Amino acid sequence: MYIARLLCLLVFILTASSLMAQRTDTTYAQALRPQYHFSPKANWINDPNGLVYHDGEYHLFYQHNPFGIRWGHMTWGHAVSRDLVHWTELPPAIAEENGTMIFSGSCVVDQNNTSGFGKNGLVPMVAIYTGHQEGLNQSQHLAFSLDKGRTWTKYAGNPVIDLKQKDFRDPKVFWHEPTKRWIMAVVLPKENKLLIYGSRNLKNWERLSEFTSATTPATIWECPDLLELPVDGTTEKKWVLLMSMGGGAPAGGSGMQYFIGDFDGKTFTSRHSDVRFLDYGKDYYAAITYNNTPRRVSIGWMNNWQYANDIPTTPFRGAMTLPRELRLVNVGNRYELRQRPVAELNQLASDAFQWRGIELSQLNESIRKNRITGDSYVLTLIADVTEDFGVKVRKGDGEETVIGYKTGGKQLYVDRTNSGQVNFKKEFTGRFTAPLQPEPQANVPSAPGRIQLQIWVDRSSVEIFANDGKVTMTNLIFPKQTSQGIEFFGNCLRSVTIRKVDSVWRK
Numbered sequence: 001m002y003i004a005r006l007l008c009l010l011v012f013i014l015t016a017s018s019l020m021a022q023r024t025d026t027t028y029a030q031a032l033r034p035q036y037h038f039s040p041k042a043n044w045i046n047d048p049n050g051l052v053y054h055d056g057e058y059h060l061f062y063q064h065n066p067f068g069i070r071w072g073h074m075t076w077g078h079a080v081s082r083d084l085v086h087w088t089e090l091p092p093a094i095a096e097e098n099g100t101m102i103f104s105g106s107c108v109v110d111q112n113n114t115s116g117f118g119k120n121g122l123v124p125m126v127a128i129y130t131g132h133q134e135g136l137n138q139s140q141h142l143a144f145s146l147d148k149g150r151t152w153t154k155y156a157g158n159p160v161i162d163l164k165q166k167d168f169r170d171p172k173v174f175w176h177e178p179t180k181r182w183i184m185a186v187v188l189p190k191e192n193k194l195l196i197y198g199s200r201n202l203k204n205w206e207r208l209s210e211f212t213s214a215t216t217p218a219t220i221w222e223c224p225d226l227l228e229l230p231v232d233g234t235t236e237k238k239w240v241l242l243m244s245m246g247g248g249a250p251a252g253g254s255g256m257q258y259f260i261g262d263f264d265g266k267t268f269t270s271r272h273s274d275v276r277f278l279d280y281g282k283d284y285y286a287a288i289t290y291n292n293t294p295r296r297v298s299i300g301w302m303n304n305w306q307y308a309n310d311i312p313t314t315p316f317r318g319a320m321t322l323p324r325e326l327r328l329v330n331v332g333n334r335y336e337l338r339q340r341p342v343a344e345l346n347q348l349a350s351d352a353f354q355w356r357g358i359e360l361s362q363l364n365e366s367i368r369k370n371r372i373t374g375d376s377y378v379l380t381l382i383a384d385v386t387e388d389f390g391v392k393v394r395k396g397d398g399e400e401t402v403i404g405y406k407t408g409g410k411q412l413y414v415d416r417t418n419s420g421q422v423n424f425k426k427e428f429t430g431r432f433t434a435p436l437q438p439e440p441q442a443n444v445p446s447a448p449g450r451i452q453l454q455i456w457v458d459r460s461s462v463e464i465f466a467n468d469g470k471v472t473m474t475n476l477i478f479p480k481q482t483s484q485g486i487e488f489f490g491n492c493l494r495s496v497t498i499r500k501v502d503s504v505w506r507k
Contacts, residue, residue, distance in 0.1 A: 028505035047286035050107030074101035105129030219247030253306035280434030281474035307425035389490025396483035420479030
């Protein structure tokens with residue numbers, strides 16, 4: 001009996017030591033650690049918060065649990081970057097306190113000190129966030145920083161808006177120059193309703209209007225963002241409302257939709273009735289854009305609430321998407337959103353493999369002969385669409401993630417059924433699709449339509465930008481570290497480029 005107990009104790013100690021080693025391994029070298037997407041050293045992460053540029057730094061705040069790898073104890077984590085690519089993780093910024101968690105929100109640079117928080121000529125950064133009291137109340141709060149976001153002081157007059165409701169959250173605030181005031185977009189999530197408020201000083205808010213949509217498929221609305229974008233090639237501008245969907249997304253579970261319309265400083269009006277999705281993958285949520293930048297750059301949370309607490313990563317759980325630059329185009333009197341990875345990512349890409357031709361067998365033989373493999377690279381392929389085509393990535397030992405195009409239904413798809421670890425939650429596995437029309441070739445009306453895919457493969461994700469960002473698909477994958485093969489299919493491929501993407505964690 002004594003020996004049996006001793007053996008059990010030894011097994012417990014070894015198991016605990018192994019788990020502790022995993023939890024404290026913050027080398028960024030884990031088999032499933034993203035190499036060029038942001039993830040925290042350890043513990044839980046979800047929605048990006050407070051995206052703002054100030055004094056040479058891009059700030060990324062985010063929902064964070066400092067005490068564990070599952071959702072809880074919501075605090076604003078914090079990282080900074082000078083190029084949106086290389087990030088330095090800082091201590092948590094705004095902490096849970098006295099039963100109030102720090103839920104999602106935004107951050108502004110109060111250049112004219114309208115809030116009065118600035119002292120001795122120092123320009124305040126002001127965070128506007130939801131204070132969450134579990135099961136009781138959600139209200140909107142302020143905190144400010146005078147040292148570039150390193151330390152924060154909560155406003156003594158909090159909350160600044162309190163409707164005495166359990167579900168009222170996710171304020172996105174920006175300066176509206178025509179009306180010389182701050183505008184807040186915030187949601188009543190279970191009513192699928194956007195509320196718009198105005199303020200001269202960030203402390204006192206007036207309710208201006210509300211917006212909803214009878215056609216939204218969302219079960220709830222979260223994390224709104226209201227922004228103005230120029231229309232490419234014109235002097236025209238339109239307003240875009242980004243909205244996260246807690247359920248009802250095209251791939252199932254959480255996702256995002258957007259509306260294009262007008263905002264007069266008080267009321268947002270959508271100018272279309274069709275439903276438009278921001279991303280057709282399974283893992284794109286809570287994206288918002290940076291304040292205080294001339295271009296519109298967004299970052300989203302790369303996960304899905306259907307299984308977010310259970311994905312098989314350690315010592316961290318969750319990651320951010322690539323930063324994306326947003327654009328508007330007018331195609332046949334229809335305004336559409338376009339997304340592309342920020343140009344700063346190009347500094348990481350090198351060692352190009354290029355192929356042009358018509359023989360698929362030659363392409364795959366060249367891949368094998370030159371031993372082109374990897375777990376972090378960007379792949380660009382162009383096809384003149386006469387048949388189905390695609391590529392299998394992270395392939396090996398019975399694993400593969402399939403990215404392809406079906407000419408019959410004119411659909412782009414990602415199939416992660418055999419992508420690696422898929423059985424941790426039944427909602428994870430599957431094949432996900434997006435509508436995609438081939439683009440006509442300029443000055444060649446009789447030629448087949450063309451599709452270009454830019455595919456960013458990381459250790460645990462695949463992000464696809466089709467036809468210059470007309471359609472995007474973002475999906476997590478969890479393959480073995482040894483599954484690094486690449487294989488193409490379909491004889492309509494015309495060119496392929498593969499560029500290695502360096503790790504941002506290398507010193």
